[in-house]
Structures are given as C-alpha cells and as structure tokens.
Amino acid sequence: MVWLELLSDYTFQNVVIGASLLGLISGPLGCFAVLRRQSLLGDAISHAALPGICLSFIITGSRDIGGIIMGSLITGSAAALIMLMLTRLSRLKTDAALGACLSIFFAVGIVLLTYIQSTNNASQGGLEAFLFGQAAATLRSDLWVMGSITLVTLLLLAVFWKQAKLVTFDAEYARTLGMPITVIEASLTAMVALAVVVGLQMVGVILMAAMIVAPAAAARQWSRHLGGMLTIAAGVGIVSGVSGATISTLSRGLATGPLIVLTATAIVLISLALAPGRGLLWGVIKHYRQKSALQKQQLLYALYKHSADPSCAPSTLGSRRMLNKLKQQGYLTRSPRGATPSDDGWGLTAQGQAEARRVIAAFEELAS
Amino acid sequence: MATSDLTDTALSIKNLTVSYHNQPVLWDIDLDIPAGVMAGIVGPNGAGKSTLIKSLLGLVPSLSGEVMVHGRPYATQRKRVGYVPQRSSVDWDFPTTALDVVTMGLYGRLGWLKRPGRKERHEAQEALEMVGMSAMAERQISQLSGGQQQRVFLARALVQQADVYFLDEPMAGVDATTERAIIDILRRLRDAGKTLIVVHHDLQTVRTYFDWLLLLNVRVIASGKAEEVFKIDHLRQAYGGQIALLNDNESLMFSASKVK
DSSP states (O other): OHHHHHHHHHHHHHHHHHHHHHHHHHHHHHHHHHHTOOHHHHHHHHHHHHHHHHHHHHHHHSHHHHHHHHHHHHHHHHHHHHHHHHHHHSSOOOOHHHHHHHHHHHHHHHHHHHHHHHHOGGTTTHHHHHHOOOOGGGOHHOOOOOOOOHHHHHHHHHHTHHHHHHHHHHHHHHHTTTTOOHHHHHHHHHHHHHHHHHHHHHHHHHHHHHHHHHHHHHHHHHOOOHHHHHHEEEEEHHHHHHHHHHHHHHHHHOOOOHHHHHHHHHHHHHHHHOOOOTSSHHHHHHHHHHHHHHHHHHHHHHHHTTTTGGGGGGHHHHHHHHHHHHHHSSSSSESOOOOOTTOOOEEHHHHHHHHHHHHHHHHHHHHH | OOOTTTSSEEEEEEEEEEEEETEEEEEEEEEETTTTEEEEEEETTTSHHHHHHHHHTSSSSSSSEEETTTTGGGGOOGGEEEOOOOOOSTTTTTTTTTHHHHGGGHHHHHTTTTOHHHHHHHHHHHHHHHHHHHTOOOOBBGGSSSHHHHHHHHHHHHHOOOSSSEETTTTTTTOOHHHHHHHHHHHHHHHTEEEEEEEEOOHHHHHHHHHEEEESSSEEEEEHHHHHHHHHHHHHHGGGGGGGHHHHTTHHHHHHSOOO
16 A cells, blocks of 8 residues: 555655656666766766856756756866866876866855855755755656656667767777767767756766766676667666665655665676676686586596506595596596505596597697 | 779878877878789888878878878778778777677768668678678677687678778787688788788788888888888888898798798
8 A cells, every 4th residue: 555655646756757767868878988988977077067057046046947957068068078178188197187177167066056055045945955966856847858858868869879889889980981970979978968967856966977887887797789788777777766766765764866876886786796697606607617627627638548557646635526526427437446555546437438538539629 | 993903093192291299100101002902001110000091091180191092082982991990999898799890881881870771781791701700790799809809890891892991900919810811801802903001010921911012110111012112221221220130031031921
C-alpha cells in the first residue's frame, strides 16, 4: 500500500521523472565525454554553471528556469572554451587548465551567491540549493523544459551518430574524410553542458560530474558496441536516478542528489568487479584457470619427456596437488614401489600419454 | 578514374613550409610524385616525415604551400585520397568491432545523413578479406594484436577505393609476417595503378620496397627514382653522422632485404 501511496505522490512523481530524464541525457553524453578522455570537462562545466545561475538571478530578479538555463549554459560553455584555449595557446596541460578554470568560475559563483544573499532579496531563497540540488523543489514546468532538452539532444545524437562516433574514435581520420571536426567536437561539448543544465535542479553543480562519468564507466564494462554502451549508460543513469529518488523519499530527509550519485557509484563498483570479460573477478578467475592449465601441460610434458629419469619428479606442494588432480582425472598412475628415494613412482597412463603427445604437438605447432 | 600513365602526377607540392613553436619543421618543400608508384618517405627522427603527410592532409596547419592531387587542389579531391594513420594515434579500447572500424572508411562517401547498411558492411567485409582478417570481423578491436590492428587500419583505407594512399609508418611494430602481407597488398594496389606514399623508417628494406623515394630532413634532400636517390652521399646528407656505420658496408646494406 505504501508503494501505491508513493506513486500517486505529486512530489515523488516529479522527482522520479526528473531523475530519469537526468539519467537519460547524462548517461549517453557521458559516454562520449569518457571516450574522448574529457570526463572532467563535465566537472568544469557544471562548477562554472554557478556564476551563470547567480548572474541570471541578478539580472532577472527571479528564479525563472529559462533564465537559469541560459545563464548556466553561457558561463559553462565559456569555461569550456577558456579551458580549450588555455591548453592550445599556453603551456598549461589539460588537467592544470581544467583545475584553474573550475575553481576560478566556482569562486566567482560563490562570491555572487553571497552578494545576492547580502541584498536580502526575498525571492533569493533557495538559490544555494543549486550547489547540491533540491530535487523535491522540482516543478512540472521544470520537467517539461528538462524533457525537451533531453529529447532534442538525443535526437541530434541519433541523426549525427556516424560523425559523433568517428570523431570520438579517430578525429584526424574523420577530418581527412571531410568532416568538420571542430564543429562536431564543439557540439559534443555543448551537449555535455546541456546535460549539466538538466542535472542542476536534481543533483546540483558540485556532484553533477559523477552523473556524467559514472554511468559511462559502468556501461563500458558491459558493452561491445558504442550503441550498446550508450543504451546501458542511459539505463544505469535512469536506474540510479529512480532508486536514489525512492530511497530519499522513503527515508524522509536524506538528500536526493547525493543518493542518486551514490547509487550510480555502487553500480560502477559492481560493474568493475563482475562484468564478464573486463571485470576484475573475471580476470582473477581467468588467471588461475590459465595457470592451472599451463601447470598441467608442463607436468604431462615433463613426465612424458623424462619418463626414464625419475630425479626430475616435482616435489613442491603446488605440483603435488596437481599430480593428485591429474591422477583423479585418469592421466597418471602411481606405482607403490619407488626404486630409489627420489622416485615417487608417478607414471603416465595410456590416456595421459595421448594427452602429453597432444600437448607437445600443439606446442610445436605454436613454435613453428 | 585513375590512369596508370606514368606521366600523370599524382601528388604535387609547391613551397610547403610548416612550423611548430616558431621552429621550421618543414622548409620550402617542392615535390612531384608520379602516379602508379610506391613512394617511400625516408629520413631521420624529427625530419618531419609524419608532419609532411599530416600537413598535406590539412591535419597540421602550414605557413605556406599548395598541394595538388592529380592536378586539382586537395580540398576538392578528398574522395580520391586514403589515409592510414599511425596505429598509436587512437585508443584501441574503444567499444567496437574490426568490421565497424573498416566501415568507417565509407562514412565520407555516405554523406551527412545516410547510415551504413548491408552494402557497406559487405564492402568492409571484402576489405577485411583482402588483408587476411575476415575471421576477425566481429572481434573487439581491443583484443587485436598490433599487426592485426594495422591490417584493420589498412582495410579501412582500402574500402575508400582511393587513387592516392598516404600511410604513416605502416610497418612500425608489426611482425615479419604482417610486414610481408602489408607490402604484398601495397604492391597489388600499385600494380592496379594506385599511388602509395609511405613513411618508412627501416633503411634496410627501402630499396626492395619502393620504386620512388623522398629523402627528407626538414628540407628535401633528394627525390626521384629510388635507385637514383638511395645513394650514400644523399643518405649522409640526410642523416649526418648517424649514417657513418653504413659507409663501409654499403654493399651489405643493399643486399640485406627481408622481402624478395
């Protein structure tokens, strides 16, 4: 019953739809940002949105969402542009330029924010909510704006899919095919700024970078194609948005934005550990399997080649365990006699001999 | 489109100068490469070999210069030019398959909005077959070996069906089998009347691979038919002291070749 009540709750509906829209746009665009090695560009853009929000408030005198979007887009893009110019024209490296841009714009934003607060304007209440987001304050009208931005952005991506993909993989080659790569790269960056704008209300400027990076990082673990990666990233974004919003509503009072980010991070950790092929666990299993197979081959090979010379019999603990395992599998026999102290009496069965010959044949083929 | 007529000029460069941080990387390059040859660009490290190719393709800005492909400005001739970049220029952990990378070679022909379909995939598959990689079509590119990655890049250029191909160190870091396979494909293309312009670093194989040579060290040291350019005086001029070792073993160097 509590679920039914929850689903019909106006605020909860708004928060869940908003969080889903955020996941839907930040996941796919995050993929391009991560693959272009510009994950932190999203961080710079989102921090740089704060002065834009404040300026728009100072100019319009209200918290109108249109003005806030315009303001944050302008200062966010300005930060991205200045960053790119710094790396091109000065000797600063990308990370240094990014760090400088991010903190300067954010500092200006905080100064403007405190200035607005000092003017005691009644309608300024809650402007600082854009720092960490204030999902519960989302209005239906906000959702329409967020939805339109998401729809337009995803449509643009779908139409110029080829260009976005090739420029991300190999920009120089794209240029030799006559693609205007500067325009395409700038558009991809502008779209990240749009995703940031969608997330302002939900998770705020400080944590927004996580929504760009986390779904993409998780999706890369599970996907073999760019299209699949984008779809999974959108899914991860939506799932973390919805579950973060639900946990927050059920717990009454825990902040929504950080919970969304934490859910996304949990999915990333699970993906890093478990994803087939790329996951850490998978790597560990594969390592031990290969090691065991190699040890088996080596033992069979040694016993086959040096069957007349018992002194080479293995005596380490690991190889003893392997010998017993091979005996169970029917490759080896152990005669009780043991003529000399060093002779353990291990010998190949007919099956073991055949397997050893196969190993040797395969090895020689590899070497030739 | 292309004729294998040797009097035709595939690539013509006039007065090309490129600088980086106010240092000239390429200085006053004048060059004509006839059609239907396999041309090698050879020179020491930092001679500007890769920069030359990149500035021809407009990937590196040039201070001055004019590039003509088959008698017309390069910008109007993009469809007749194929490019094989250095393997290390991209991130091979990109989530895609070998076949998909080869299909990218057709994006220019498809124009702005059209998507690759069955016909394009078929062409890409054929190009993969030419480089002996048809079994690897659906393999993730991150799982390919260095030589296989190089073949995929070559197939991506082949699918363009260009007349002039630029290849940036296609033989760098590949094993002998792949090197032989690549050189075989390039020779087949040349025999079909295409022009191949290859940045190469291994002096041992220069004479056997190329019929036309550009010896480069910021300026053009010598250019022309391989047997006329590949002379010890020219090499010493291009490489400076580094070539001293070859002086005594000139004859040895000429006979030492991997591919017959």
